[in-house]
Amino acid sequence: xxLLLTLSAALFAAGLLGVIVRRNVLVMxxxxxxxxxxxxxxxxxxxxxxxxxxxAVLVFLVFVVAAAEIAIAIPIVLLLVRAKRSLxxxxxxxxxx
Amino acid sequence: MIxxxxxxxxxxxxxxxxxxxxxxxxxxxVALALIATMLSLAGVYAALGxxxxxxxxxxxxxxxxxxxxxxxxxxxxxxxxxxxxxxSALLVPGLAGFALLVWALGRGLWQDAAxxxxxxxxxxxxxxxxxxAFLNEYWLHFELVSILLVAAVVAAIAVIKVGSGSRG
Numbered sequence: 001x002x003l004l005l006t007l008s009a010a011l012f013a014a015g016l017l018g019v020i021v022r023r024n025v026l027v028m029x030x031x032x033x034x035x036x037x038x039x040x041x042x043x044x045x046x047x048x049x050x051x052x053x054x055x056a057v058l059v060f061l062v063f064v065v066a067a068a069e070i071a072i073a074i075p076i077v078l079l080l081v082r083a084k085r086s087l088x089x090x091x092x093x094x095x096x097x
Numbered sequence: 098m099i100x101x102x103x104x105x106x107x108x109x110x111x112x113x114x115x116x117x118x119x120x121x122x123x124x125x126x127v128a129l130a131l132i133a134t135m136l137s138l139a140g141v142y143a144a145l146g147x148x149x150x151x152x153x154x155x156x157x158x159x160x161x162x163x164x165x166x167x168x169x170x171x172x173x174x175x176x177x178x179x180x181x182x183x184x185s186a187l188l189v190p191g192l193a194g195f196a197l198l199v200w201a202l203g204r205g206l207w208q209d210a211a212x213x214x215x216x217x218x219x220x221x222x223x224x225x226x227x228x229x230a231f232l233n234e235y236w237l238h239f240e241l242v243s244i245l246l247v248a249a250v251v252a253a254i255a256v257i258k259v260g261s262g263s264r265g
Contacts, residue, residue: 020191068249
């Protein structure tokens with residue numbers, strides 16, 4: 001249990017570092033997926049600890065919502081690349097809001 | 098005994114994949130490292146005895162999300178500055194925040210380590226109990242998720258249409 005929670009925290013921290021530090025937009029998206037996976041691991045280990053089937057159902061719903069999130073995020077990245085001809089994050093510095 | 102060894106093995110390979118994601122240069126290699134991490138996490142779930150979630154991890158994440166991501170990387174084969182310089186200007190503040198986060202998480206884990214139960218405490222549930230609970234009690238959530246997926250597809254098409262409409 002302790003091992004699993006440590007691994008979950010490490011995956012979340014590595015994903016957060018990747019989102020902040022990397023320059024490529026697609027790499028940042030993948031690091032967000034890594035963060036989600038890390039949090040999911042702690043959810044699964046707690047559900048397995050309690051023997052709760054509701055936890056497994058919740059994990060399934062989280063998987064589907066993550067798939068929907070990627071299905072929205074990828075077209076937005078495609079639009080950004082079409083507008084700027086670049087995957088570099090510094091090129092998007094004139095985005096407002 | 099062998100399950101514990103497998104658990105440690107898969108945990109170590111998941112962590113190695115995550116570290117590899119931070120240092121390699123090309124997005125395709127980052128995607129492959131992420132796939133390795135996700136497969137190792139599926140191995141961790143299987144070693145814990147929750148085979149349903151391990152199967153879902155492989156099917157949904159590796160089979161759907163990462164295949165999509167790999168195709169997009171192949172579509173956008175761009176040779177720009179993000180390949181030569183992989184780290185942004187936020188490298189030093191990012192590392193500082195990372196150290197702070199690791200310190201806080203590690204301190205919390207260390208303090209709670211005493212009253213934490215062992216790994217073998219829970220009773221694993223099989224496919225049967227999962228599917229009975231899923232389709233008897235949570236069928237409404239299942240239907241809501243399908244509506245969410247339809248909405249996501251419509252939104253993706255709308256985003257692409259808006260982009261091509263404003264350009265041409």
